Amino acid sequence: MQSKLSLDPRLIEQARASARFVADDVQSYIDLHTTVTVERAVCRLLGIDLVNADDVPLPNVVVDHLAEKESLGQGAAFWVGNAMAETGLDPQGVAQKAADGELDLTALPLHSEEEIQAALQAPVQAAMERIAGRRRRREAFIAAHGGEKNGPWLYLIVATGNIYEDIVQAKAAAKQGADVIAVIRTTGQSLLDYVPFGATTEGFGGTYATQENFRLMRAALDEVGEQEGRYIRLCNYCSGLCMPEIAAMGALEGLDVMLNDALYGILFRDINMKRTIVDQYFSRVINGYAGVVINTGEDNYLTTADAVEEAHTVLASQFLNEQFALQAGLPEEQMGLGHAFEISPDVENGFLFELAQAQMAREIFPRAPLKYMPPTKFMTGNIFRGHVQDALFNITTILTGQKIHLLGMLTEAIHTPFMSDRALSIENAQYIFRTMADLGKEIEFKDGGIIQSRAAEVLGKAAALLRDIESLGLFQTLEKGIFADIKRPQDGGKGLSGVVPKLPGYFNPFIPLMKGGWKA
Numbered sequence: 001m002q003s004k005l006s007l008d009p010r011l012i013e014q015a016r017a018s019a020r021f022v023a024d025d026v027q028s029y030i031d032l033h034t035t036v037t038v039e040r041a042v043c044r045l046l047g048i049d050l051v052n053a054d055d056v057p058l059p060n061v062v063v064d065h066l067a068e069k070e071s072l073g074q075g076a077a078f079w080v081g082n083a084m085a086e087t088g089l090d091p092q093g094v095a096q097k098a099a100d101g102e103l104d105l106t107a108l109p110l111h112s113e114e115e116i117q118a119a120l121q122a123p124v125q126a127a128m129e130r131i132a133g134r135r136r137r138r139e140a141f142i143a144a145h146g147g148e149k150n151g152p153w154l155y156l157i158v159a160t161g162n163i164y165e166d167i168v169q170a171k172a173a174a175k176q177g178a179d180v181i182a183v184i185r186t187t188g189q190s191l192l193d194y195v196p197f198g199a200t201t202e203g204f205g206g207t208y209a210t211q212e213n214f215r216l217m218r219a220a221l222d223e224v225g226e227q228e229g230r231y232i233r234l235c236n237y238c239s240g241l242c243m244p245e246i247a248a249m250g251a252l253e254g255l256d257v258m259l260n261d262a263l264y265g266i267l268f269r270d271i272n273m274k275r276t277i278v279d280q281y282f283s284r285v286i287n288g289y290a291g292v293v294i295n296t297g298e299d300n301y302l303t304t305a306d307a308v309e310e311a312h313t314v315l316a317s318q319f320l321n322e323q324f325a326l327q328a329g330l331p332e333e334q335m336g337l338g339h340a341f342e343i344s345p346d347v348e349n350g351f352l353f354e355l356a357q358a359q360m361a362r363e364i365f366p367r368a369p370l371k372y373m374p375p376t377k378f379m380t381g382n383i384f385r386g387h388v389q390d391a392l393f394n395i396t397t398i399l400t401g402q403k404i405h406l407l408g409m410l411t412e413a414i415h416t417p418f419m420s421d422r423a424l425s426i427e428n429a430q431y432i433f434r435t436m437a438d439l440g441k442e443i444e445f446k447d448g449g450i451i452q453s454r455a456a457e458v459l460g461k462a463a464a465l466l467r468d469i470e471s472l473g474l475f476q477t478l479e480k481g482i483f484a485d486i487k488r489p490q491d492g493g494k495g496l497s498g499v500v501p502k503l504p505g506y507f508n509p510f511i512p513l514m515k516g517g518w519k520a
Helices: 009-030 036-045 058-068 076-087 091-099 113-144 163-176 211-228 243-253 264-269 273-290 298-304 311-327 350-364 383-400 419-435 450-472 474-480 510-515
Strands: 033-035 153-158 180-183 233-237 257-259 293-295 338-340 371-373 404-406 499-501
Touching: 009 273, 009 311, 009 450, 009 474, 033 036, 033 273, 036 058, 036 076, 036 243, 036 273, 058 076, 058 091, 076 091, 076 113, 113 243, 113 273, 113 510, 153 163, 153 419, 163 180, 163 211, 163 419, 180 211, 211 233, 211 243, 233 243, 243 257, 243 273, 264 273, 264 298, 273 311, 273 474, 273 499, 273 510, 298 311, 298 338, 311 338, 311 350, 311 450, 338 350, 350 383, 350 450, 371 383, 383 419, 450 474
Parallel strands: 153 180, 153 404, 180 233, 233 257, 257 293, 338 371, 371 404
Antiparallel strands: 033 499
16 A cells, blocks of 8 residues: 555554464463353353253353362363263263263363363364354355445444344344444443353343354344345344353354454453453454454444543554464454544644555555544534544544544434434445545545654654563553553453463464465
């Protein structure tokens, strides 16, 4: 890509090298630890599902059983595989016996590594094939309906709390022109250390992320996609205390986009940093293999920090999220690195600053399908001004080649969008994207002008910040509150007790297979 900003390539490489050093340093911690939700994700991939008599998910039952026996560091796959080799049961049968109190997984005779691996081969391959089949189905659907859409994907949120009502609204949004439907999670689910079971009809501010809800919505979008003659992508959230579990469920049920950030849970949900760092790795391994596009959460920084003064922290986080994703084998083409149109309308030349930030992200991450978020912080309830703010946001997207475009709502700050609000937002975006389709190719930026100077300033500050993070280490950086002005202690927050050092002989059968790369 030819640079319109005349960015210094040496400075970009310096920033990327610093982020790579930080990611490598953190990976040395990840490689020595697992977590309760990583092991529950392994259980789910092995086919363990359902709940016990007290409605506790069986993956939780198995992992809690191993944790109580201080044996989780060996890995759930080791103990489940050993029980399979000993009893001849499948993983679901092993879990059910453990739930019924009929089987102590750690008290069985130990089999050889070869016998355990042989016992696990069928369920592991079944999971890999199911995920691969979902990915092939997506790609075949897209190919059969004219290929990928040129230009931005129109991304819309539905979230009534009732999955069946969500389906009605999602179908309506798809028929209005949406390309991605995001079912936002019910408030607080990210802090639950388990995944609810089955279809749900109650939620506050969103709908529970469950495997059955994923299945129902995927089927509904496939139905409307056939009617509309185009593929409709489904998005949900695999952040929080169950990050890899929800990634696994999404992969099994054919989700296409997942909110998945290395730092978001630490900063905005006060989840322990060590827990999050380990969890994000396996979640991204899964997403990489499943062909899921991740969305990172840098836009959230600007809800607490000033978008002009702290723009460089957004870019620094994008560099870090890129390197963490690469560590997990997730390719650049699946990195929906996040940013947002959140500068106050009262700032002189604020639109030029927004343009500089968006163009800079596009040039620095040329293969990433960037996720661009609409104005929210300075939406006042004045629907006429809000519609104009959204129009300027839409213009920035088409001028700078953003890909995942979360539509702004003129009724932001008033109420949850009506279907009519979504229709107006889609109409606004489609009008601008159509009439300005190639305007970005026609525009050059003045050498040394406001836009180039702003981009150079932000890049310089981001590179300097990443040098500091390289010196401090990520954990100490988070303790100092460098991102979003939020400080988090290394041993504080939620979920630290679920971090477990790996014991000799630990293995996770899915990581080497999934990181081995996708083969069509």
